[in-house]
Amino acid sequence: MSNPHSATSGTPLVELRDISIAFGGIKAVDHVSVDLHPGEVVGLLGHNGAGKSTLIKCLSGAYKADSGEILINGEKAEISNPRDARHYNIETIYQTLALADNLDAASNLFLGRELVGPGGFLDDAAMEAETRKIMGRLNPNFRKFNVPVSALSGGQRQSVAIARAVYFNAKILIMDEPTAALGPHETQMVAELIQELKKQGLGIFLIEHDIHAVMELCDRAVVMKNGQRVGTVNVNEVTDDDILGMIIMGKKPPQAY
Amino acid sequence: MTQTPHASTDPGLGPVARFLKATEIDTRMLGMVGALLAIWVGFHLYGALVNGNGAFLTPRNLWNLSVQTASVGIMACGMVLIIITRHIDLSVGSVLGFTAMIMGIVQVWILPQSLGLGHPLIWVVTCLVGMVVGTVIGAFHGWLVAYRGIPAFIVTLGGLLIWRGAAYLLAGGETISPVDSTFALLGGGPLGAVGAMGSWIVCAIAVAAILWMNLSSRKARRAHGFPLRPLWAEVTMTALTCGLVIGATLVVNAYPWPKGIVTQYAAANNLTVPPEGLFISHGFAIPLLIMVAVAIGMTVMMGRTRFGRYVYAIGGNPDAAELSGINTRMMTVKIFALMGFLTGLSAIVASARQTSATISLGQLDELYVIAAAVIGGTSLAGGVGKIYGAILGALVMQSLKSGMVLIGFDAAIQNIVVGIVLVLAVYVDILYRKRAK
Ligand SMILES: Nc1ncnc2c1ncn2[C@@H]1O[C@H](COP(=O)(O)OP(=O)(O)OP(=O)(O)O)[C@@H](O)[C@H]1O
Ligand SMILES: [Mg+2]
Numbered sequence: 001m002s003n004p005h006s007a008t009s010g011t012p013l014v015e016l017r018d019i020s021i022a023f024g025g026i027k028a029v030d031h032v033s034v035d036l037h038p039g040e041v042v043g044l045l046g047h048n049g050a051g052k053s054t055l056i057k058c059l060s061g062a063y064k065a066d067s068g069e070i071l072i073n074g075e076k077a078e079i080s081n082p083r084d085a086r087h088y089n090i091e092t093i094y095q096t097l098a099l100a101d102n103l104d105a106a107s108n109l110f111l112g113r114e115l116v117g118p119g120g121f122l123d124d125a126a127m128e129a130e131t132r133k134i135m136g137r138l139n140p141n142f143r144k145f146n147v148p149v150s151a152l153s154g155g156q157r158q159s160v161a162i163a164r165a166v167y168f169n170a171k172i173l174i175m176d177e178p179t180a181a182l183g184p185h186e187t188q189m190v191a192e193l194i195q196e197l198k199k200q201g202l203g204i205f206l207i208e209h210d211i212h213a214v215m216e217l218c219d220r221a222v223v224m225k226n227g228q229r230v231g232t233v234n235v236n237e238v239t240d241d242d243i244l245g246m247i248i249m250g251k252k253p254p255q256a257y
Numbered sequence: 258m259t260q261t262p263h264a265s266t267d268p269g270l271g272p273v274a275r276f277l278k279a280t281e282i283d284t285r286m287l288g289m290v291g292a293l294l295a296i297w298v299g300f301h302l303y304g305a306l307v308n309g310n311g312a313f314l315t316p317r318n319l320w321n322l323s324v325q326t327a328s329v330g331i332m333a334c335g336m337v338l339i340i341i342t343r344h345i346d347l348s349v350g351s352v353l354g355f356t357a358m359i360m361g362i363v364q365v366w367i368l369p370q371s372l373g374l375g376h377p378l379i380w381v382v383t384c385l386v387g388m389v390v391g392t393v394i395g396a397f398h399g400w401l402v403a404y405r406g407i408p409a410f411i412v413t414l415g416g417l418l419i420w421r422g423a424a425y426l427l428a429g430g431e432t433i434s435p436v437d438s439t440f441a442l443l444g445g446g447p448l449g450a451v452g453a454m455g456s457w458i459v460c461a462i463a464v465a466a467i468l469w470m471n472l473s474s475r476k477a478r479r480a481h482g483f484p485l486r487p488l489w490a491e492v493t494m495t496a497l498t499c500g501l502v503i504g505a506t507l508v509v510n511a512y513p514w515p516k517g518i519v520t521q522y523a524a525a526n527n528l529t530v531p532p533e534g535l536f537i538s539h540g541f542a543i544p545l546l547i548m549v550a551v552a553i554g555m556t557v558m559m560g561r562t563r564f565g566r567y568v569y570a571i572g573g574n575p576d577a578a579e580l581s582g583i584n585t586r587m588m589t590v591k592i593f594a595l596m597g598f599l600t601g602l603s604a605i606v607a608s609a610r611q612t613s614a615t616i617s618l619g620q621l622d623e624l625y626v627i628a629a630a631v632i633g634g635t636s637l638a639g640g641v642g643k644i645y646g647a648i649l650g651a652l653v654m655q656s657l658k659s660g661m662v663l664i665g666f667d668a669a670i671q672n673i674v675v676g677i678v679l680v681l682a683v684y685v686d687i688l689y690r691k692r693a694k
Contacts, residue, residue, distance in 0.1 A: 060580070062579075062580055081579075082579060082580050082581065082582045083582045083584070086582050092580070094580065096576075097577075098574070098576060098577040098580045098581070099574065099577055100569070100570040100573035100574045100577050100578060100581075100640075101573050101574055101640070102569060102572065102573035102574075102640035102641060103566075103569060103570060103573055107566060107569075107570070108577075111566070111570055111577075111578070111581040111583070112578075112581035112582035112583050113582070114563050114566060116563070120562065120563075121557075121561040121562060122560075122561050122562060122563065122566060125477055125478075125480075125481045125483070128481070128483075129481060148573075
C-alpha cells in the first residue's frame with residue numbers, strides 16, 4: 001500500500017495483501033489489505049464479529065487465508081502454521097489467550113520453546129526464574145508461579161499471555177485485546193510496555209475496542225466492518241468521533257484512505 | 258511443576274495435614290495406597306477366616322502378583338498418555354494378541370529353521386520383531402486419528418476387532434508353543450527372576466538412586482533460592498521409600514524355588530541337596546523389573562522432557578498447544594506409536610509367561626489397562642495423569658483379580674466386581690476434583 005497519506009515510508013515490515021477467508025459461506029475477512037512498519041503501532045478496530053481476530057490469525061499461522069498474500073520485509077512469506085509464524089519472529093497474544101490450563105505460568109510461557117539443560121532435560125528451575133523476572137516487569141503483584149494457570153484470575157492469565165509474547169524478542173507483535181481483563185494499573189503497565197517495544201522498533205498490531213487507548217497508543221488505525229476494510233487513518237489527523245463514525249456507520253472521513 | 262507451596266509450619270493445620278503438606282504426599286496417592294492395602298488385608302483375612310487359609314499376604318502370592326501385574330502395568334503407562342491427550346485406545350488387548358502371534362510364528366516356525374533350535378539370537382530377533390510390529394500398528398492408528406480425523410474411539414474399536422481377527426488368521430487359531438527357552442525367561446518363573454543376590458544388587462542401586470535424587474533435588478532448590486522442604490519431612494520420605502524397596506526385596510527373596518526345580522537345578526549343577534532342602538530365592542521377577550524400568554523411563558519422560566510437557570499441554574488445551582508451535586498431529590502419532598511399542602513389550606512378557614501364543618492372549622486387557630490408568634488418577638477429561646498412578650492402578654486391578662481367584666470367586670463375580678470398581682473409581686475421581694476446585 002504505497003499511499004501518499006501514509007505517515008510511514010520504506011519497505012513495510014508486514015504487508016497483508018487482499019486477504020480473504022470464509023467459514024462455510026460467511027466471509028469473515030473479505031479482500032482486506034493492511035501494512036505495518038517497524039516502530040509502528042497499527043490499531044485494528046471494528047464491531048464484534050467484524051473479522052479482526054480472523055485477519056490476524058492468518059498472520060499468526062492459526063488460519064490459512066483462502067486467497068491473498070503475506071509479505072514480510074517485502075518478501076513473500078509462506079505461513080501455514082504457528083511454527084512458520086514464529087520463524088518470522090511473529091508473536092501473538094490471542095483473544096482467547098491460548099494457555100494450557102493444566103500447566104503453570106512458566107510452562108505456558110516457554111511452551112514450544114522450553115529451556116533445556118544437559119541431556120536435553122527440561123530446566124524448570126531456569127524457566128521459573130526467567131518467568132519471575134518478566135512477570136516482575138508486567139505484573140509485580142503476581143505470585144502464583146507454582147499453580148496451574150486455571151487457578152489464576154482472568155487478568156493474571158492475560159499477564160502470562162502477554163509475557164509469553166514479549167519474552168522471545170518478537171519483531172512483529174500481534175495483540176488481540178490484550179488488556180480486556182486487566183485492572184487500571186496493569187493496563188497502564190501494558191501501555192508503557194507497548195510504547196517501549198515501539199521504541200525498540202517492533203511493529204505492533206493492536207486490536208482494541210477502547211477508543212482512548214487507540215488514540216493514545218496507535219499511529220494508524222484500520223477499521224473493519226463485516227469482514228471488509230472500511231478505511232485506514234493516521235490517528236493524529238482524526239478525532240475519536242471520526243473513528244467511531246467509521247466503526248459504527250462505516251462512514252469514511254476525508255482523511256481516510 | 259504444579260506443587261503447592263512448601264509451607265512447613267502452618268498453625269491452622271492439624272498434625273496430619275501438616276505432615277502431608279510438609280512431605281508433599283499427594284493425598285490421592287495416599288488414598289490409592291490405602292485402598293490397595295485394604296484389598297490385600299481384606300483378601301488375606303477373608304481367606305483366613307472363611308477358607309481357613311490366608312494365602313494372599315504370602316511371599317508366593319505377592320511374587321505372583323508382581324509378575325501378573327507387569328503386562329497390564331506396562332501398557333497402562335502408555336494409556337496414561339493416550340487418555341491425557343483426550344483419546345482412548347481400545348485395541349491394546351487385540352494388538353497384544355496379534356503381536357504375540359507374530360512373535361510365536363517367528364520364534365517357533367521361522368527362525369529355528371534358519372538359525373537352528375535354541376540359537377541365542379532367536380529371542381533377540383523375536384523381541385525386536387514384536388516391538389517393531391507393535392510400534393508400527395500404534396503409529397498407524399495414530400496417523401488415522403491425527404491426519405485422517407477419525408476419532409480414536411472408532412479407530413481402536415475397529416482395531417479391537419481387526420487385530421484379533423488377524424491373529425486368528427495368522428495361525429488358523431492354533432496355539433503356537435513352546436516359545437524359545439531364553440525368551441520364556443522374560444515372563445518370569447523360577448529361572449526368569451534375578452535371585453537373592455541379584456535382588457539385593459537391584460535394591461542397593463534403587464536405594465542409592467533414591468538418596469541421590471532427593472539430595473540433588475534439595476540442592477537444586479537451594480541453588481535457585483526456592484523454599485526447601487523441612488529436613489524431617491525429607492528424611493521421613495526418604496526412609497519410607499527406601500524401606501519400601503528393602504521390604505519388597507525381603508519379600509521376593511523369601512519365596513523359594515519349588516522342590517522339583519531345586520532338584521533339577523542341583524542335578525544339572527552337581528550340587529547335593531541337603532536333607533532339609535535347599536532354599537533358593539526367586540528374587541525380583543524379570544517382568545517386574547521390565548515394568549519398573551518402563552515406569553521410571555516414562556516418569557522421567559513425562560516430567561523432564563519436552564515430549565512429556567507437550568503431552569500435558571495438548572491434554573490441557575489442544576488449540577493452545579498447536580498455537581504454541583507444537584506439532585500436535587505428529588505428537589498424536591508418536592503417542593499412539595509409543596502405546597504400540599509398550600503393547601509389543603507387554604506381548605513379550607505375556608506370551609513368555611504362558612510360554613505360548615494363544616488366540617485369546619490379551620483378551621479384555623484393554624479394559625484392565627484403561628481401568629488401571631483411570632483408577633490411578635488419569636482424568637478422562639484430559640490433561641491430568643501420572644505414571645505411578647497407573648502402576649498403582651494396575652496393581653489394584655490385578656490384586657482384585659488374583660484375590661478373587663484365590664478365594665474362589667468365579668469369573669462372573671470377578672467381572673461384576675471389576676466393573677463396579679471401575680465405575681466407582683471414576684466417580685471418586687469426579688468427587689475428588691470437585692472438592693479440589
Ligand atoms: N473458526 C470459525 N468458524 C466459523 N466461523 C468463524 C470462525 N472464526 C470466526 N468466525 C466468524 O467470522 C466472523 C469474524 O470473527 P472474528 O472473531 O474475526 O471477529 P472479531 O472482529 O475478532 O470480533 P470480536 O471483537 O468480537 O473479537 C464472525 O462472524 C465469526 O462468527
Ligand atoms: Mg476478536
